[in-house]
Every structure is written in structure tokens, then in C-alpha cells.
Amino acid sequence: MTDLLVASIFQENLVLAYFLGICTFLAVSERVDTAVGLGIAIIAVQSITVPVNALILNGALVDGAWRWAGLPDVDLSHLRLIAFIGVIAAIVQILEMTLERFFPRLATALGSFLPLITVNCAILGGSLFMAERQYTLPEAAVYGFGIGLGWALAIIAFAAIRERLRYSDMPRGMHGLASAFLVTGLMSLGFAAFARVPL
Amino acid sequence: MTKALSQFTRQLVAQNPVTHQILGVCSALAVTTSLDTALMMSAALTAVICLSSAIISLLRHHIPQAIRLIVQITIIASLVIVIDELMRAFAFELSRALSVYVGLIVTNCLVLGRAEAFAMRNPVAPSILDALGNGIGYSLILIIVGSIRELLGHGTLLGITILPIVADGGWFQPLSFMQLAPAAFFIIGLMVWGIRSLDLSEAEIAEYDLQGERSQG
Numbered sequence: 001m002t003d004l005l006v007a008s009i010f011q012e013n014l015v016l017a018y019f020l021g022i023c024t025f026l027a028v029s030e031r032v033d034t035a036v037g038l039g040i041a042i043i044a045v046q047s048i049t050v051p052v053n054a055l056i057l058n059g060a061l062v063d064g065a066w067r068w069a070g071l072p073d074v075d076l077s078h079l080r081l082i083a084f085i086g087v088i089a090a091i092v093q094i095l096e097m098t099l100e101r102f103f104p105r106l107a108t109a110l111g112s113f114l115p116l117i118t119v120n121c122a123i124l125g126g127s128l129f130m131a132e133r134q135y136t137l138p139e140a141a142v143y144g145f146g147i148g149l150g151w152a153l154a155i156i157a158f159a160a161i162r163e164r165l166r167y168s169d170m171p172r173g174m175h176g177l178a179s180a181f182l183v184t185g186l187m188s189l190g191f192a193a194f195a196r197v198p199l
Numbered sequence: 200m201t202k203a204l205s206q207f208t209r210q211l212v213a214q215n216p217v218t219h220q221i222l223g224v225c226s227a228l229a230v231t232t233s234l235d236t237a238l239m240m241s242a243a244l245t246a247v248i249c250l251s252s253a254i255i256s257l258l259r260h261h262i263p264q265a266i267r268l269i270v271q272i273t274i275i276a277s278l279v280i281v282i283d284e285l286m287r288a289f290a291f292e293l294s295r296a297l298s299v300y301v302g303l304i305v306t307n308c309l310v311l312g313r314a315e316a317f318a319m320r321n322p323v324a325p326s327i328l329d330a331l332g333n334g335i336g337y338s339l340i341l342i343i344v345g346s347i348r349e350l351l352g353h354g355t356l357l358g359i360t361i362l363p364i365v366a367d368g369g370w371f372q373p374l375s376f377m378q379l380a381p382a383a384f385f386i387i388g389l390m391v392w393g394i395r396s397l398d399l400s401e402a403e404i405a406e407y408d409l410q411g412e413r414s415q416g
Contacts, residue, residue: 017380019228023308026221078284081302082276089269119272121225121306128299173396177221181388189381 001142008146010194014122015154016187018129021122025155026180028113035159039152041113043145044095046126049088050144053127054137056083084127092118122151158187207332216309216333217340218391223309226300227341228383234357237345239293243282243301245334248310251275252318252330259319271314276305309337344386352377 014020021042028038059065061083063075096114099107117123126147130140161183170179216222223244230240254274255262262270283301286294294301304310313333318326349355354362354371363369376382 019225019380019383020303022224022228023221026224078280081280081283081305082273085272085276085305089272119306119308119311121303124306125225125299125303128302132299171392171396173392173394177218178388178392178395181384181391185381185384185388188384192379192381 001138004139005142005146008143009150009153010191011197012147013150013154013191014125014147015151016184016191018125020125021120021151022184024116024120024122025158025184026177028116029155029159029162029180032156032159032163035155036152037109038113038116039155041110041117042120042122042151042155043148045088045092045114045117045123046148046151047141047145048095049084049091049123050126050130050147051137051141052091053084053087054130054135054140056087057131058137080128080131084124084131088123088127089118122147154187154191158184161187207328211332211336211339215336215340215394217337218387218394222312223307223337224387226303226307227337227344228380228387229300230297231341231345231348231383232352232378233296233349234342234345236293236296237341239286239290240297240300241334241338241341243286244304244307244310245331245338247275247278247282247304248313248330248334249327250278251310251314252326253323254278255314256318256321256323256326262319267319268311268315271311272305275310275314279304309333340387340390343390344383347386348377348382352382 012018015022015025024038029035057077057080061076061080063077064072065076066072066074092114096107099110126144130143135143162180165179165183217224217227226240226244230236251271251274255271258270279302282304283294286297286301313330317329321329346356349357350361351374354360354364354369354373360367360369362371364371364373
């Protein structure tokens with residue numbers, strides 16, 4: 001379990017090793033405080049959606065899941081995409097309403113990020129990786145938390161670097177997107193070094 | 200018609216979805232370790248974006264504003280499932296290599312972005328042309344990055360040897376770095392820099408112009 005947690009944070013970092021959620025990663029990393037907000041929202045949504053999707057996948061979609069109902073041949077695994085997207089959209093909505101009811105200050109801080117998360121490929125990608133690697137429920141819970149934490153770590157570090165880069169003297173055309181890609185590449189190189197760490 | 204065509208060609212380079220609008224970058228980076236996966240992904244995405252734009256444009260007067268995102272995502276997800284199952288049936292090895300990234304076309308901001316920004320407001324024919332332009336613009340980037348990474352990483356293109364590698368008695372030492380994740384970021388970053396330095400009107404102006412301050416002081 002510890003192996004899985006460390007691997008999902010560093011070696012298999014969703015954004016730097018699997019390129020998931022790059023669009024949001026590049027768009028919402030101008031300032032550290034917004035990056036922290038988005039990071040926390042991602043951790044919360046990943047830790048809930050991955051285990052919930054694992055439950056739904058194993059309980060209703062895999063081959064033979066409906067055996068107890070007298071339908072041993074039913075295999076609904078091709079429906080997992082629609083099921084996962086539905087679950088993610090529903091959970092983000094519920095999370096938003098719960099936060100508004102019980103933690104209004106946190107809700108205003110995270111407010112604009114939560115709808116963005118529904119179409120963030122890191123969230124759907126996390127659930128799809130869970131399905132592909134056939135994690136059990138506890139493994140899925142650990143994995144969901146780990147990838148969320150890894151994503152948050154990456155975007156906070158990246159936003160800190162970009163804040164400094166704003167004052168740098170770059171060639172024309174390099175400012176903004178091009179430099180952001182090169183910096184992400186260097187960070188990805190750094191995280192790639194974790195792949196050599198034996199667990 | 201000429202206006203539609205010029206709009207179409209603009210999307211290939213100047214308004215390219217990947218390098219200009221930063222849409223759909225995730226999959227553009229992930230599937231480009233070799234040219235065949237890049238081609239397969241391009242075909243899948245172009246098919247999905249054209250079909251989804253056509254369907255959403257046909258239904259645009261019947262989709263209620265309040266739930267339009269859910270309707271759009273459901274249409275796109277159904278199309279992606281069809282494409283995914285087709286690929287599993289006819290190109291199983293490639294679909295294994297693409298792993299979860301075909302499924303991730305659902306959340307590809309490019310597909311949803313074109314549906315929301317163009318297909319919801321325009322008739323069917325322009326919507327398909329717009330989708331095709333974006334699909335081909337996206338494919339162009341994937342094919343260029345995929346070619347560079349496969350050629351320099353393995354000395355091959357589509358599995359055919361172009362540069363004979365040292366291990367087989369040739370002269371080319373393959374750069375295994377090209378197969379790693381950072382290489383994709385560097386190649387796209389350099390491409391964006393290239394496109395933006397050619398077309399300066401598009402470049403983001405630096406917030407603090409050091410050059411100007413220096414000349415004053």
C-alpha cells in the first residue's frame with residue numbers, strides 16, 4: 001500500500017508522467033494561491049471519485065457482476081466511460097452543495113474550480129487507470145488520494161516557478177505558453193528521476 | 200464558401216488548436232511515442248469531433264440551455280465508446296498501446312470546446328468543416344511530434360528503419376530520452392516558440408519589458 005501511495009505521487013505523477021490535466025495545469029498556474037485552491041479541490045475529488053467508481057465498476061459493470069440477479073452473461077464494462085463521467089459530475093455537484101452548506105468560506109475559495117474539475121482529464125484518467133489495473137477498493141482509495149496529492153504538488157511547484165519567471169528576460173515568442181511547456185518538461189525530467197528509486 | 204475555406208486553413212497553422220488555443224494537449228503529448236499510435240489517435244479524434252459536431256449542430260434547436268453540457272458530454276461519450284469498441288475489434292494491439300487515452304477523448308477540451316463554441320450556434324455543414332479543420336490541425340501536431348520522437352528514439356518511422364541504429368551495425372545512436380515524457384514537453388514547447396516567433400502579433404507581450412527599462416537607465 002505504501003508502495004502504491006509513493007508510486008502514485010511521484011513515479012506515476014499524473015501530470016508529469018502521464019500528461020493528464022495539462023490544460024488546467026497550464027491555465028490555472030499563474031499564481032500560487034489559486035494553484036493551492038485547485039490542488040486541494042483535486043485531492044478531494046480524486047479521493048472520493050476513484051473509490052466510488054471502483055465500487056460501481058466491481059458491483060455493476062464487470063463481467064458476471066449481475067450473476068446474483070440470474071444474469072450471468074451480462075458484461076457492461078463498455079459502459080464504464082459514461083458511468084464514470086456521470087459519477088464524477090454528480091460527486092462534484094454534491095461536493096459543491098455540501099461545501100456551500102457547511103463550509104461557506106471554503107466554498108467561495110474553491111467555487112470557480114469545482115465545475116472546471118468535471119471536465120478535467122486527470123479525474124477521468126485516474127478512474128480509467130484504476131479500471132485498467134483492476135485495483136481493489138482499498139487500493140483504489142489509496143491510489144485516488146495519491147494521484148490527487150501528486151497533481152497538487154506539481155501545480156503548486158509549477159505556479160511558484162511561473163511567478164518568478166514573470167520577471168525574466170526571454171526571447172520574443174518565448175513568453176507564456178512556450179516557456180510554460182519547457183518548464184513543465186524540466187519538472188517532468190526531475191520527477192522521472194524518482195523512477196529509479198527502489199520501493 | 201471561400202470564407203469558410205480560409206477559416207478552415209487558418210485552423211491548421213495560425214489558429215492551431217494545440218499550439219495556439221492550448222486545447223487537447225494531454226493526449227497530444229501522451230500518444231506520440233511512435234508514429235502509428237499518433238496516427239491512430241488522430242483518426243479517432245477527427246472522427247469523434249466531426250460526428251459530434253454534426254450531431255450537436257443537428258440538435259442545436261432542441262437542446263435546452265440549462266442541461267446542454269450534460270447532453271453534449273453524453274453524445275461525445277457514446278461516440279467515443281463506439282470508436283473504442285471498433286478499435287478493439289479491428290486494431291487490438293494499437294488500442295492496447297493507446298490504453299486509457301482513447302477513453303479520455305471524452306474530456307478532451309478540444310471536442311467539447313468546438314461543440315460549445317461553434318456547433319451549438321451554426322448549421323451542420325459549417326460545423327463539420329470547422330470540426331474537420333480542428334481535427335486536422337490537431338492531427339498535424341500529433342504527426343509531427345510522433346515522427347520526431349519515433350525517428351530519433353528508435354531510428355524508424357511506422358516500424359520501417361530510416362536511420363540504421365548502432366546495435367544493428369548502422370551508424371545512428373538512438374536517443375532513448377525521446378521516448379520519455381519530458382521530451383514531449385520540450386518538442387511542443389519549441390514548436391510553440393517557433394510558431395509564435397514567426398507570427399509576432401500572436402506572441403504574449405512580456406508584462407515587464409526589461410529591454411525598455413534598460414535603455415532608459
